[in-house]
Amino acid sequence: MIWPSVLAGMDAWTLSMVLAAGAFYASSLVATGGVLFRLALPWQPGRVGLRRSVVAAAWLALALLLLQWPLQAGFLGGSTLAAALDPMLLGVIFDSAQGTRMMLAASGLLLLHGVLIDSGRMRYLGFALSVTGVVLVLLAFTQVGHTTDEPRWLLAGLLLVHLAAVAFWVGALLPLYRMAGQAIPRQVVARVLVVFGQVASVTVGLLVAAAVGLSWLLLGGVAPLLETDYGQTLLLKILLVLLLLALAALNKWRLVPAFERxxxxADRRLRRSILGEGLLVLLILFVTALMTTTTSPNG
Structure with missing residues (x-):
């Protein structure tokens, strides 16, 4: 197995980069996904709590984005603290595609604060700002990594579809978890859960289709799944995603109907299952960070 060699060869600096990247993925997807969830279900209860969660996640993502800057500079200069603070190396990172990514992501995360504008005619301005923020953050993910290879536009397009679907799912978990445990009329929460399940059925299809397309274009076949570090890490991610889909199916077909009845x-079982989904999502995102930081589809 190649997997143990990937982990064994990882130093503390690389591990820090993986952890920072995984945490950035999680917080930025919670922030953007919260906006998408709010747009898909504008009548849902708990909108104030959702807006606060979006803002908190956006600020956490901003902090992690800034942390990745010196981590990348330090890695470039031999994984030392002196290199991480070297103005020349920081400038090299900023002038590269990583700098473009940082500017897009930072701008988008700040624009997500438009969710706080939610009264009168100004709410349309808030809508426009927050949606623009979502687009910029998702675009930032296409600036670096394996999707910059050819055919770039096809890879970037598939990644955007994939990320939008993932963000909607990730952003829904926290508000759904809260609603299932709050003193909100059961029929109202059940309606939110049912509508979310209907929308999620479509987004999961897009997520899987885009993921299959990306994997095929990047790997070029089935053999690299077994023969490369990237492929084996991707296999682990696929297994975790299958577990997540199984848990989501349990929610939709068993736990949500029990809650509705x-x-x-039923509320406790549903909350535990949603919590389990959240933990699996975190694990998947950290495996993704490991895959994009330490491996390549070409080797």
């Missing part, structure tokens, strides 16, 4: 303990 008002069965005793």
């Amino acid at each position: 008002g069965e005793p303990g």
Whole structure:
């Protein structure tokens, strides 16, 4: 197995880069996904809490984005603290595609604060700002990594579809978890859950289709899945995604109907399952960070 060699060869600096990247993925997807979830279900209860979560996640993502800058400079200069603070190396990173990514992501994360504008005619301005923020953050992910190879526009397009679907799912978990445990009329929460399940059915299809297309274009076949570090890490990610899909199916077909019927303990079981989804998502995002930081589809 190649997997142990990937982990064994990782030093503390690389591990820090992986952890920072994974945490950035999670916080930025929570922020952008919260906006998408709010747009898809504008009548949902708990909108104030959702807006606060979007803003908090956006600020965390900004902090992690800034942390990645010296980490990348330090890696470029031999994984030392002196290199991480070297103005020349910081400038090299900023002038590269990483700098473009940082500017796009930072601008988008700041524009997500438009969700706070939610009264009168100004809410349309808030809508425009927050949606623009989502687009910029998702575009930032296409500036670096393996999707910059040819055919670039096809790879970038598939990644954007994939990320938008993932963001919607990730951004929905926290508000759904809260609603299932709050003193909100059960029929209202059940309606949110049912509508989310209907929208998620479409987004999951897009997510899987885009992921298959990306994997095929990057790897060029099935053999690299077994023979390369990138392929084996991708296989682990696929297994985790299958577990996540199984848990989501359990929610849709068993736990949500039980909650809707008002069965005793259904709310607790549903919240535990949503929490399990969240933990699996975090694990998938950190495996993704490991895959994009330490491996390549070409080797």
